Amino acid sequence: MPRYAVPANSDDEQELAAVFGSAVNLSIIRELQRHSPRTLGDLTEALAIGPSTVASRVRELEAHGVIIGDPPRASRKQGTEASLSLDDVVIQRLLSQLEHIVSGRKSA
Template structure:
């Protein structure tokens, strides 16, 4: 099985690229920045994508600390019957953006 190609000195870029290296994730963050405290339904409508596409990415972004869910995910992950509202953790997104900039020599 081929090994993942990773150039020398790119270790600092791995987290930012894996977390933001997806157009849907970037779209979710962009939408939540201008529309905080919305439910998954509003996000799905805005991005014209289904819940089965959006929900796993919301969970991933929440686990990474890039978005904040209210109420937060409890151990075990169950929130059935609860209207969860999402917003961006601006500090975490800015930190990730700066780390990527440093990794590619922007800063």
């Protein structure tokens, strides 16, 4: 007998939870909507959150495609500061998925 039921769209829901399910992530997204591009240092200072927390959350948001770094993470040398901004197309896709889940409609 399974311990938990797995929703039919669990991958979409897990991605939404990973991106929007944290107050720190939402603060980073909000700051990048208001002031972009920003560096990790800028975000740390603006949000008054520890640098390791901001760095790990930015990595997570980059992995989901929500944040774009220039230069991209894959080609960034250690110690190189990147200009970070939001990928508006990815944000809109995720918000559309959330709207479909909340309203009970299937996503496109």
